[in-house]
Amino acid sequence: MFVHSLYVHMHLQSTSLKGKRGIVKSILARVRQRFNVSAIEADLQDVPGETVLAFALIHQTRSGGRNLLERVEEWIAEERPDVEIVASEIEER
Template sequence: MFVFSARFHIFLPTDSLKGKRGIVKSLIARARQNFNVAAAEVDLQDVHGETVIAFVTVGGDRARVRHLLDRVEEWIAEERPDVEVVASLIEEC
C-alpha cells in the first residue's frame, strides 16, 4: 500500500475571504468527486488571495498513485485558469 500527499500553494483572483472560500470549497469538492482523493485547506486560511490545499490518496501501485496527484495539479490549471499554482510538493508518506 502506498500513501502519497500533495501540497499546492495557489494564488487566487480574489480580494476577500468570502470570495476565497467559494473558490477553495469548489476546488476541494470537485477534486474529491473527480479523483476520489481526500482534500483540505491546510495553510493561509486567513490570507485572501492565496491558499495551500493538500490532497492525499492511497493505492496499491506507486506509479499510479503518484500520477493521480500529478493529474490533480494539471486539472486545477485546466479547470480554473484564473488561479495560479505557484508551488507544489508531491511526496510519499
C-alpha cells in the same frame, strides 16, 4: 500500500475571505468527486489572495498514486485559469 500527498500553493483572484471561500470550496469539492481523494485547505486560511490545498490518497503502487496526484494538479491548472499555481510538492510514504 503507499500513502501519497500533494500540496499545492496557489494565488487566487480574491480580495476577501468570502470570495476565497467560494473558490476553495469549489476546487475541493470537484477534485474530491472527480478523483476520489481526500482534500483540505491546509494553510493560509486567513489570507484572502493565497491558499495551500492538500490532497491525499492510498494506492497499491508507488507510480499509480503519483500519476493520480499529477493529474489532480493538471486538472486544477486546466479547469481553473483564475488561479495561479505557485508551487506544488508530491510526497510518498
